Amino acid sequence: MAHYTCFRNKAVAILGGAEGIGKSCAFLYAQQQADIYLADINEEKSMKLCREIKERGGRITYVKTDATKPEQVRRFAEIAGDSTDLYAVIHCTGGFTGYTPTIHLTDEEWDKVIRLNMHSIFYSSREFAKRMMYSRKGSFVNVSSIAARTALKNTPIHYSCAKAAVESMTKVLAAELGPYGIRVNAVAPGTTKTDRAIAVRGEEVMDLWGKEIPRGTLASPEEIAQAIVFLTSEEAIHITGVCLDVNGGQLIV
Template identity: 30%
Template sequence: MTLSERPDGSLAGKVAIVTGAGRGIGAAIAKALHARGSRVAVVDVNHETAAGTASEMGANAIGIEADVSRSEAVSAMVAQVVETFGGIDILVNNAGIDRAVPILEMEEAEWDRLMEINLKSVFLCTKAALPAMIERGGGSVISTSSIVARQGAMNGGIHYAASKGAILAFTKTLARQMAQHGIRANAIAPGVVDTDLIREHMSEAMREKVTSAIPLGRLAQTTEIGGLVAYLASDEARYVTGATLDINGGFWIG
């Protein structure tokens, strides 16, 4: 059995980049990939959180500070990963921000900055990583979208919803264009995830309201998001491309 055929879900021998991985969902994704044997580059705009998460993971993990909305930073980051680990097999585009601003109150600069971080970064990181994947004979690109990509944002973050919807179209097109190189492209669409950010900014009343609308009766755990990404990155999912996998406890169905 070759390295590219591991139906047991192992990621041994593979190299992954996870953006926005200093905390929350990104950190959980990085740890899930690492636990299955992948060497992981933990990329975050904050040096301390990137280094801290990588340190928690131990051997075969490095922390890299990079603003993934800037092409020069992305090029340097990808070059460092290739130099350190010898190639790239997995890219997880997870970096993103959100702010609940209604359209009538939104400044153009805010729209532009969110699009740079949430959407332009997906283009920059993917384009930069693809040559290394092609050289390895294949790879997997997984991008974090959201339930709001299809149902719209409930809290007024119209730019956030627009960016996450664009990721779905980007992913489908990428899957078509890169299939000839053995590179798969998929997206995940989480619902509400129990992160520090949610706990800090969601009132108890709102949390109860959201939870009551979820058939499974709770918010998602970050480890569950990590497990889904690890599946998509593995050869268990070698026939899955151009897909969006929902993970929302049934919130989508109401």
């Protein structure tokens, strides 16, 4: 992992950070001596992560949050955004639990996935941006997906649409917040070896998909997190409004 000095004693807020890519982000930022603020719906996993980070000498504060509920996201932003020197906000909330062809998709499933992948990022961006505009610094990274750009096999329409919206939000917010010194970028991971993705796709499919891409293997969550940390660092100071593909070439084959 690259060593950055810009995160030392700065606050980094992570939504959906108790597992997968968000959890890897929490470890990497803690290594860089940031104060982590973690919002996640899963209390058990979050408490475990807090213990692990504290055992390694890191600093982390957990705020139980359902990111699809605007009042809970507002409370998280008040705690993480008002009390400290906020440097980065990472939006990892998202995902889907299985593939349903469009003709069988219910209104309820559509709403649930759209709310988790899209509304959560809107609520959080709105609340944190209000606060960051005063301090005139900081940046956001929104986690999109390769599914925003292509009809990825066995990937449902609501998820792909929500991720395309996340990339639009990234551009609009980058334009709105740039004059306040705030950068907004996205990372679009290819299929990544998180427990959730393995559960949804199956190990055999994950192995096969890994072999089929130019790099020859799918990313670990930490490899995606490294790109996220870079985009929030001083080294990326002139990068805003972009979506960085991190997919080992999965999109080009």
